[in-house]
Amino acid sequence: MKKVGVAILGLGVVGGGTYTILTTHREFYQQTQDLDISVENVLELRRERAVELGIDESKIASNIEEICSNPDVDIVIEVMGGVEPAKTFVLKALGAGKSVVTSNKELFCKYSHELENAAKHNHVGLFYEASCVGGVPVIRSLLDNLQGNEITSLVGIINGTTNYILTKMTNDGVTYAEALKEAQRLGYAEANPTADVDGYDAAYKLSILSSISFHKKIPFSCIHREGITGISPIDIQYGKRLGYVLKLLAIGKNTPKGVEVRVHPAFIRKNHPLASVSDSYNAVYITGDSVGDVMLYGRGAGAEPTGSAIVGDVIYCATHTRYRYSTFENTENAKPSTKFISNFGSVYYIRMNAEDKTGELAKVTAILSKCGISVAQVIQEESDASGNFKAPLVVITHMTREEAVNKAISAINENCDSTVVESVIRVVS
Ligand code: HSE
Numbered sequence: 541m542k543k544v545g546v547a548i549l550g551l552g553v554v555g556g557g558t559y560t561i562l563t564t565h566r567e568f569y570q571q572t573q574d575l576d577i578s579v580e581n582v583l584e585l586r587r588e589r590a591v592e593l594g595i596d597e598s599k600i601a602s603n604i605e606e607i608c609s610n611p612d613v614d615i616v617i618e619v620m621g622g623v624e625p626a627k628t629f630v631l632k633a634l635g636a637g638k639s640v641v642t643s644n645k646e647l648f649c650k651y652s653h654e655l656e657n658a659a660k661h662n663h664v665g666l667f668y669e670a671s672c673v674g675g676v677p678v679i680r681s682l683l684d685n686l687q688g689n690e691i692t693s694l695v696g697i698i699n700g701t702t703n704y705i706l707t708k709m710t711n712d713g714v715t716y717a718e719a720l721k722e723a724q725r726l727g728y729a730e731a732n733p734t735a736d737v738d739g740y741d742a743a744y745k746l747s748i749l750s751s752i753s754f755h756k757k758i759p760f761s762c763i764h765r766e767g768i769t770g771i772s773p774i775d776i777q778y779g780k781r782l783g784y785v786l787k788l789l790a791i792g793k794n795t796p797k798g799v800e801v802r803v804h805p806a807f808i809r810k811n812h813p814l815a816s817v818s819d820s821y822n823a824v825y826i827t828g829d830s831v832g833d834v835m836l837y838g839r840g841a842g843a844e845p846t847g848s849a850i851v852g853d854v855i856y857c858a859t860h861t862r863y864r865y866s867t868f869e870n871t872e873n874a875k876p877s878t879k880f881i882s883n884f885g886s887v888y889y890i891r892m893n894a895e896d897k898t899g900e901l902a903k904v905t906a907i908l909s910k911c912g913i914s915v916a917q918v919i920q921e922e923s924d925a926s927g928n929f930k931a932p933l934v935v936i937t938h939m940t941r942e943e944a945v946n947k948a949i950s951a952i953n954e955n956c957d958s959t960v961v962e963s964v965i966r967v968v969s
Contacts, residue, residue: 541574544858545612547581547601547638549629550620551589554643554670555582557843558617558850559593565851575858580612583629604629608636615857617850618642619670627651634658634666639863641853643670643846649744649760652751653870665863667853672745673698673822675845676838677852682752682826683864689828691753693793695968698745700820700840701728701736702768702788706805707818710776710786716769728820728841738767739803742790749824750792750801755868758792758801762880766804775891775963778919778934779807782889785815789968798879807889807967883943887916887936887967890949894933895958896922901933903956911948914938933959936967 546562548555562579569575581601584590590600601607604625607616616633618640620626626647630640635658642648648655648671659666669679673696682691697703701723708719720737723729735741743763750758768788776786784807793800808815813835817823822840827833839845869875894900901920908915917936937945949961 541570541576542858544575544577544614544854545580545610546577546615546617546854547583547607547610547613548579549583549604549607549616549618549626551582551584551586551593552619552621553843554846554850555584555617555619556589556593557847558619559595561844561847561851562854569855573855573859575855577854577858581607581610583607604632608632608638613638615639615641615854617854618644619850620644621646623647623650627655630655631658634662634664637662637664639665639667639857641667641670641850641857643668643850645671645741645744645748649747652748652866653872656865656870659863660865663863665857665860666865667857668748669853670846670849672748673824673836674838674840674842675848676822676824676836676840677849678749678824678836679752680852680856681834681836682749686826686828686831686834689830691794691826691828693791693827694749694753694824695814696746696749696790696822696824697787697814697817698749698790698822698824698840699736699739699742699788700822701733702742703817703822704728704820705737706768706771706776706786706788709771709773710780713773713777715773716771737769739765739788742788742803746790746792746801746803749790750799751868752866753792753826754794754799756799756878757868757871757874758799759872759874762801762874764802764804764882768805770963771805772963774932775889775965778891778932779889779965781919782807782917782936783810784808784967785810786965787814787817789814791968795881798881800881800884802884805965807965809969883941885939885941887939887969888945889965889967890935890937890945890961891963892933892935892952893930893960893962894920894956896931897958900956900958904933904935904952904959907951907955908935908937908948911944911951913940913944913948930958
């Protein structure tokens with residue numbers, strides 16, 4: 541039986557989950573994989589956390605150097621999160637000839653070029669399944685099973701916190717602030733929720749997933765990113781009336797004209813498979829030229845789902861001798877030949893607050909028409925009887941371009957004294 545020693549850097553939620561899976565399944569992996577996987581070291585400042593998990597004090601390393609020089613450690617698992625000191629520790633481990641398994645999306649997204657060079661140079665493996673969509677096996681599906689395809693697009697719900705918040709707003713009609721508070725109470729959202737609600741977490745993951753899908757470096761800086769903080773329940777309710785569900789989508793498309801990569805709230809039809817992905821669940825909908833559409837669904841976060849992805853990488857690493865690296869030239873920036881499309885095409889939902897007076901709707905539609913935007917549907921509510929003459933006016937456009945919509949919104953806000961554009965949401969078909 542092959543002996544495999546691992547070290548775990550960080551015993552937070554994911555580190556603890558990984559330790560638990562490895563220890564409770566040790567015999568199972570001996571029987572099924574012919575591997576004896578033992579945790580030889582942990583690196584954690586809070587000794588009491590290690591003790592709480594039942595880790596022998598002799599396994600607690602004082603520093604990364606102790607782990608790098610431990611001949612019984614073959615694989616280092618980095619689950620600390622953040623860029624530093626994780627980056628320094630991973631580079632030291634790779635330099636010491638240890639393979640690395642990481643769940644760190646920010647680190648991998650921003651520095652995969654440096655980490656991968658170090659891994660190649662030292663002839664060791666670098667695995668990152670747990671960096672994207674937790675327990676959902678999307679990375680190895682793309683790297684292995686789907687390699688026979690040209691991947692043309694991927695559309696994902698890849699952040700559980702925002703999916704929980706939007707689901708709560710949709711089902712219970714609560715405000716963003718109320719749903720966020722509940723997400724924090726349940727431990728989905730951090731005290732500082734910026735990384736999730738402003739779309740950074742989804743954009744790190746999209747950068748990683750689209751790079752491996754399209755065989756091109758897609759840097760984080762090239763991703764158009766919008767979060768969910770400005771979403772109002774009224775838009776969710778209008779969306780419902782129109783047969784749509786609101787989601788924070790991560791979209792990557794590889795077209796002959798260029799690459800489109802964006803994270804933003806979007807309406808999708810309620811019969812789209814992604815529409816039923818609720819609460820904190822994640823899913824990625826991938827389209828390949830041979831396979832057609834594939835959807836992977838499951839838990840995108842949490843101790844054991846993410847630990848499952850990490851342990852899968854440990855077993856893969858221990859049972860493979862030829863390590864694979866990126867299929868593209870992995871540099872810090874995209875190649876100059878990669879064209880990114882920002883003026884992308886979409887259907888748009890535009891909600892205005894308009895005074896209910898003769899000619900106002902005609903003015904708005906004239907501006908849309910002048911900007912080349914064709915209207916597919918209009919909802920105009922009656923103004924109320926309380927002396928408030930403003931009433932919601934909702935327009936769904938036909939397929940148009942981002943620049944045309946931006947031009948039309950500026951023109952409406954400038955030229956229609958009695959109409960204000962309150963929200964604009966893309967509709968993804
Ligand atoms: N905070 C992330 C989410 C999980 O809510 O999906 C880790 O990426």
